[in-house]
Amino acid sequence: MPLRELQYPTEPYSKVNRMKDRADYALETIHQIVNSCPMLHVSFQSPNSPFPVVLPMIGQMGSFSRPSADLGDVLDLYLHGYVSSRLMNTTRSADAQEEEKEKEKGLxxxxxxxxxDGLVLAxxxxxxSYNYRSAILFGHATLVTDTAEKLYAMELITNSVVPQRWTNSRVPPNAAEMQSTSVLKVTISTGSAKIRTGGPHDEKGDLEDxxxxxxxxxxxxxxxxxxxxxxxGGYxxxxxxxxxxxGWRGEVNKDAEEYAREAVGREVGEKGGK
Amino acid sequence: MPLRELQYPTEPYSKVNRMKDRADYALETIHQIVNSCPMLHVSFQSPNSPFPVVLPMIGQMGSFSRPSADLGDVLDLYLHGYVSSRLMNTTRSADAQEEEKEKEKGLxxxxxxxxxDGLVLAxxxxxxSYNYRSAILFGHATLVTDTAEKLYAMELITNSVVPQRWTNSRVPPNAAEMQSTSVLKVTISTGSAKIRTGGPHDEKGDLEDxxxxxxxxxxxxxxxxxxxxxxxGGYxxxxxxxxxxxGWRGEVNKDAEEYAREAVGREVGEKGGK
Known part of the structure; x- marks a missing residue:
């Protein structure tokens, strides 16, 4: 854990503009939301369509160079999945030199x-409103080619589904499995979270009715x-x-219910918001 | 219900390219996934950033011109939320006349x-793998300005959170509420779904071990x-x-658990997929 709480910088594209009192830029808060989410939505621009590509993917944040790093540290996002190389090399820069530099950064x-976390009935x-936790990350994705890093990411992602599953299944992956598995590493530029907790809030006029x-x-x-x-399963x-x-089921089920129930009583970031 | 099952066209940007046996283009399937999802992820290109904007939003599909339309019919997506007018008027066309035409279509x-729906442990x-249902829609969003249509969408969205909640709360909204609420209508171009059900599938070599x-x-x-x-709540x-x-809680809780459990036994679209 770093001595001081680290925050992501607020860039024009990452700043929360509505309901600012719900915004949170702490790395730990954001990483916690991402790592507890069983499915992420990954979005990037397509060169041939006005519609961004959106892919549901499994992912997890970690640090290959410092595996003991915790949630509040600077981390990378590893995504399990495939993005066609045609898209991976898409850049839109007019300048050839700059284009090369951009390509190296990734997609x-x-x-x-x-x-x-809850339906707020007013x-x-x-x-x-809803009680909710939402995190957005912005970064550049490259394909992981280093075998040791790929193995690190595969174990990280497998254990995020069920802790300890990696060692409790047939590992290590064989050559064909390593070959057929794609892992993307997203170097994070910045991010933000938005969190709502608490009960309903109504207007004065209605509260007097x-x-x-x-x-x-x-x-x-x-x-x-x-x-x-x-x-x-069958076999x-x-x-x-x-x-x-x-053991894990019991724990996460208890935690999930407790979070949703306790969120109702916590009026954080609720100055004037609904 | 139309006499024949309607399907969305498969455009280059909407076609499912991986695990094609899990793809589904039926309007009813796709609309069902969207309407049962408490939070949608809406993505569009920003003019000033290489990163698409992604917003979590509440939405629901319906037809203002034919409210009795059912899930298999052609429907619009109504989103509760705000997109700044700066972004709403973003187009990238070089041709001024075409740009005007594109602007009218929306964002x-x-x-x-x-x-x-399930963690598949092999x-x-x-x-x-996961058992899951995922739907993607592509369309153009415009701001709903017609009061009757806005009211239709607000009722549709409120009742999607808890059925009958609209008439069981203080309605109609007053002038200030109508003013402060933004509703977007997305005219759908096309869409696709990807669904996985069933148990684990392993490779022959492992099954013989x-x-x-x-x-x-x-x-x-x-x-x-x-x-x-x-x-x-407090008041x-x-x-x-x-x-x-x-009554609604009992029903949806029973349905949700049943779907997840029954999905395990349904080996649909599982020809060779994991």
Whole structure:
């Protein structure tokens, strides 16, 4: 952990402009949201279409050069997946020299990670909201070609799905598997998070309407994800679901429900926002 | 419901190129994924940055001109939220006349909706996968200015959070609320879905390794979202949580768990995929 909390710089493209009191630029907060999100949305510009490409991908932040780095440190994002080389080499610079420099940096991409934590039901539709945690990262992606780094990323990503799964499956990957697996490394330029917690907030006029208060239920429906009872596959021969899976399930299910419930009572960043 | 199942056209930018057996272009399938997703990721190109803008937004598909249209029909996507007018008028055409035409169509955007339905644990990290449903829509967004259409969209979106919530809150919105609420309408050009269901699939070599089969648990951890026990807000005066909320909670919670569990047994689109 660094001595002082590190923050991402606020660039014009990364600054939160609406509901600023919900914004958070701390690396630890942002990395935590990304690493707990089972699916990321990766977006980048296509050379032949006005529509950005959006791909759902599995990813995880880590540091190959310093694997013991924690969430508040400077980290890279490793993505499991494929982006065609045609797209990877896309740059839009008019200047040939600058274009070469840009290409080396990699493909500019925006990565989004979001959790819905609650449905906030207020007196009026307008004051309805969500409790949520949302993180956006901006960076440049390159293909990981170094074998040791690729292995590091594959283990990191596999263990993000279920902790300890890597060593509890058949490893290391063979040559064909290493060949067929693509890993992207995103060097992060900056990022931001937006978080809403708390209960409903209504306008003064509605709060003074006794008949309305007597008629409309207001509060929060907590929302959380559950890792359900495991279902054995067709060729499974291991009788009991292993402890590292069941222990982890119990923990994350408890944490997820607790977060969503506790978020209701935490009126952070709620100065005037809905 | 149309007599024949409608499909979106496969444009170069919308065609699924990897794991094609998981692709689905049926309007009903795609609209169903979008409408059941509590948060969409909306992406569009920024004029001043190589990084696309990505915004988490609430949205819902519907038809203002034919409100009784169902999920398999041609629908528009209504998004609750704000995109600065500076960005809304961004086009990149060199030709002034064409630029004007493009501006009228609106801001080109890509919208992603994803559900994670299960963690598929195989013998090797490489064969690990997710059960998931992912939909991508491509279209042009304009600001809804017609009051009746805006009201239609606001009711549609509010009721997508909790059915019947619109009439069970203080409506209609007053002039200030109508003014402060932005709704975008996205006219869809095309879209695609990608769906994975089923259990783990491993390579022949690993399936013949008796020691490995005896050591590694293989199967699926179903993943689903839960609408938890409602928590009353600070100024709530309605003693019991109303039936339309509790009835809906019971239903969606049952459906979500059932989908995730049943998906494990459904080996659709699994010809050779992992």
């Amino acid at each position: 500019p991409m925006t990565i989004a990670a979001s959790h819905v 007196l009026t539709p307008n004051s309805h 006794e008949a309305l208060l007597g008629r409309v239920w207001t509060g929060v429906v907590p929302v959380y994800s559950v890792m359900g009872e495991p279902v054995a 499974n021969r291991v009788g009991e679901v292993p402890g590292y899976i069941e | 080109p955007m890509t919208i992603a909706a994803s559900h994670v 013998l090797t990290p490489n064969s690990h 008796e020691a490995l089969l005896g050591r590694v648990w293989t199967g699926v951890v179903p993943v689903y979202s839960v609408m938890g026990e409602p928590v009353a 709530n005066r309605v003693g019991e949580v109303p039936g339309y909320i509790e």
